[in-house]
Amino acid sequence: MRYSMLTIKSSRNGKFTSALIVALLLSIVSLASIAEEALKPLTAEKTHKTAIHDMVDQLNRRHYVKLTLNDDFSGKLLDAFIDDLDPNRLFLLKSDIDEFQKYRTRLDDELKKSDLSAGFYIFNRYRERMIVRLQYIQDSLAKTVPAMDFNVNEDIELDRTDAEWPADQAEANEIWRKQIKNRVLGLRLAKKDDKAIIELLTKRFKNQIKRMKQLEAEDAFQIYANAFASLYDPHTDYFSPRISENFQINMSLKLEGIGAVLQMEDDYTKVVRLVPAGPADKQGQLQPADRIIGVAQGKKGEMQDVIGWRLDDVVDLIRGTAGSFVRLEVIPAIAKSDETHHEIIIERNEVKLEDQSAKGEMIDITDSDGEVHQVGVIHVPTFYLDFEAYRMGDTEFRSTTRDVHRILGELLSQGAEGIVIDLRDNGGGSLAEANGMVGLFIESGPTVQIRQANARVLREGKRRSSPYYTGPLAVLINRMSASASEIFAGAIQDYQRGLVIGTQSFGKGTVQSVNALGHGQLKLTESKFYRISGDSTQNRGVIPDIAFPPLYNKEDIGESVLDNALHWDRIPQTNHNYYFDLKASIDTLQRKHEKRIAKDPDFLFLQEQISIVEGLRNKTHLSLNIDLRKKERDTQKVQQLAMENRRRVAKGEEPLESLEEDSADELAMSDEEVEAKAETDKDDEDKDKEPDPLMTEASHILVDALPYFLPERLARRP
Known part of the structure; x- marks a missing residue:
């Protein structure tokens, strides 16, 4: 992607802007x-x-x-x-x-x-x-x-x-x-x-x-x-010498901070994405497209207003040693004015490989006939490879493919009838690992085509036949699934090896290299990804077979938002197998999906939220009348509370009297109390953990699709 962790570039829709502040002049003077x-x-x-x-x-x-x-x-x-x-x-x-x-x-x-x-x-x-x-x-x-x-x-x-x-x-x-x-x-x-x-x-x-x-x-x-x-x-x-140094630190994943990718947009520091399993991602409150307007050190430090600051100066404030706390004052992505903001407390830490590694779980799904099915879920937050251990000859080196292979075996031995690969918020990583992971689900064949600047096309994939998982498969993606994630999802879809479920992916289908200059460095695009079908992943991304409501606004996030993004195009497809006739199942699966979510409280809540956000985004002007602004703010609060209570009542829970923030209570605590509360909350979450609504529905769709994954239809040529 265009940005590296906690630095690199600010943007005009993803481009550099200087530090400036919105202000006014009352009288007309020279x-x-x-x-x-x-x-x-x-x-x-x-x-x-x-x-x-x-x-x-x-x-x-x-x-x-x-x-x-x-x-x-x-x-x-x-x-x-x-x-x-x-x-x-x-x-x-x-x-x-x-x-x-x-x-x-x-x-x-x-x-x-x-x-x-x-x-x-x-x-x-x-x-x-x-x-x-x-x-x-x-x-x-x-x-x-x-x-x-x-x-x-x-x-x-x-x-x-x-x-x-x-x-x-x-x-x-x-x-x-x-x-x-x-x-x-x-x-x-x-x-x-x-x-x-x-x-x-x-x-x-x-x-x-x-x-x-x-x-x-x-x-x-x-x-x-x-x-x-x-x-x-x-x-x-272009990376100046200072930015080049930061880029090297960030790419090594040794940076101690909150694990967020930031850019400048106008005079605000905007969150582009969160590093999977990083401190901000685990804390759960900071979201892509949020704007950071203040930074404070620890529980008692003074909040420093950072509107109009240079990006690297804001980054320096947010960085800190592992175990220390930073407070962020944030305007949520959907807010149109400064009065809507809240504080977030995050404990800094180092993003570790083990935290970003693949993890598995089993979900029980009850179908329309009342029969319970077990679906194995493998969460893949990034495509990683422990290069250092690999170079040292460690036979137990960690990699995405090795970990997913192990987890897959464990889930199947526990009785999983199908597998969902969760690539939501996976921004990419090692292309070799994406190719290797596809190899766990196909007999052999190409995975991706890479077109270089000289028009030469290279093909990568699984070259030799070997055992692979042949059962039901689904891939769950969202707008933040990018690069290597799109290669994996696109290959699974092109082979008709599994269903792709979720929302349109990011659309980053280009490859960059970093090159030394006489002063600083230049990161430039040197090649472009294409699927085995011949379709580029650039700009358009991967379109799911079954679409979910988008959590991220496509008009704010994605390759298509960026100025001068390379266009989508096609090259000739490469020969490959079709494993199942899954296209024939889409209409039936779509009808069952729509019938189910029409009664699902969480999906109804999500659709209401999206509708409100759409309305806010379409506003071109904001009133400067204080009574009207209060009315707008109060109306939004009433809407949010009503939406939340409709969801809670539908799920058999007690309605709320008001929406409250936890951050105010946390601000009254010491650092030690905050840390203790975080541990308690994590323990409670682990005890009461349930599959999230989107994952539950993806699993339901896979269960609906079980009859379409027939062994006798494996590995047929087109």
């Missing part, structure tokens, strides 16, 4: 009148010219996509760079954009000559505009905040990425007036008084101004180089 110390313009260093020269050379020779540095490319680079700097069009004016048009056909020529002057000129203008704007706002807060009227009916545009650039200062001032008013309203609804609001925003703006003044030439170059790299595809990145 910013030119604001006294501001002169900033020394940043200029490219010799090392940056060396790096851009090497980047141009490597991208031209090695990238899967062959682009030509011409005037058209130059215009795209100009637009991408400006969008990365000011994605919500809050700082630069139309006059600035008009002035920058002189570079529209020149950037390609400058790149060929390793000339970075245009990029630095644009960056310096943006930096100056931002500092002047934030300085004025900071100085004005004491007067503007108390004077705000929240009884008037007006609203704010939530997404300005496609808005017109402010025509002049007066128009920019009005945009900022609403921006800061929205911030203040959110803080008021969070029960902060004007004094506290002014202190918080003043501190926030001071920090941002300080960081902008401290920016170095390396920062400007990194943004420009990444705007250039991203035109090839969203997984091609």
Whole structure:
């Protein structure tokens, strides 16, 4: 994927943006009148010219996509760079954009000559505009905040990425007036008084101004180089020396932290995904697309507001030694305004191989005739291989294929009538292990096709016939199943060896390599995955045979969301067996599935939640009237409580009087008490553990499909 653990890149839909803060200017004045110390313009260093020269050379020779540095490319680079700097069009004016048009056909020529002057000129203008704007706002807060009227009916545009650039200062001032008013309203609804609001925003703006003044030439170059790299595809990145060091730490899985993949989006630190079996994943509250707005150390540390911070600075705050606690203030993914947030307490730890290893369990499923069936479930959080043990000649080295083979044998010996492979939230890993695991379920044959930049196609898979599991099989995927997971699920589907159940997968069907530059490193895309059917996994991902309601919003998460993502296409299929005629079963299985979930409280609850989220996502404006905002917030709480109680009553449980958060109670505890509570909760969870609704339904579908897995239909040629 484009991101590594707790760092790498921020994004315009997955691309670099600078640290900036949504704020406002109340009165229409000329910013030119604001006294501001002169900033020394940043200029490219010799090392940056060396790096851009090497980047141009490597991208031209090695990238899967062959682009030509011409005037058209130059215009795209100009637009991408400006969008990365000011994605919500809050700082630069139309006059600035008009002035920058002189570079529209020149950037390609400058790149060929390793000339970075245009990029630095644009960056310096943006930096100056931002500092002047934030300085004025900071100085004005004491007067503007108390004077705000929240009884008037007006609203704010939530997404300005496609808005017109402010025509002049007066128009920019009005945009900022609403921006800061929205911030203040959110803080008021969070029960902060004007004094506290002014202190918080003043501190926030001071920090941002300080960081902008401290920016170095390396920062400007990194943004420009990444705007250039991203035109090839969203997984091609420039790593500065500092980022390169972090990348190596992250890839070794030795980082002690919370186990989350983060990116910058506008002025927020956004969660891209959680590392399977990492501290955040185990804690259970942090979710993909959540936004982190504050970080505090331990139970008693002061919460530091991190809106507008650089990504690597936020990462440094979140990192820490194993056993220590970090508190995160988070705006949930579905929230449209700042007043909806909560604190999460996570104990830092090292993500260990044994925690990420495959695990098995048995689920009892009662069919429509009342007969009980046993279904074996194998959870595979990542495709791993203990390379160090393997290199040392350890015959007991851990790997996904070896562990799944062992668990499979155990479950079958316990009477499992079918197997579900759970690949939800599995972001990939070792391609060799994905191929090896497919080999546990087919006699022999190809698993994946890899098309290189020179159009050569390589095929990998199980080369020799050997014993394999021949019984009923299903694969459960979701939007966070990516890369190697998509290779496995796609192969099982193409062979008609098993059913694929869940939601459309991520769609990352490309392969990257990291290459040294004269300064920093370049990660570039060099090849592309194709299924044995000839279909690419790129962009489209794997489409399940039986679809579940999506827990993750496809418009926010996935390859198709990223700018310049490579397109989906096909190459010729490779010869392979069809093991069963599972396509003939889909209509029947779908009808049974729909009939069952129509009465399932958990599925009904999930569908209601998705409906509410869809409504929130479709909102383009947010009211700045405090009574209307309270009404909207209270309505959402009533809806959530009613939904939860409908689910509880349907399951024979007592309804709740209100929805409460555990975090408030935890904040009153010591670190030792929190740790003890976490252990108690884990013990209780282990005792009362039940299969989750999606896994239960996937198992039901597999039981329904048992008649379609007939031994005499094995291994037939097409």
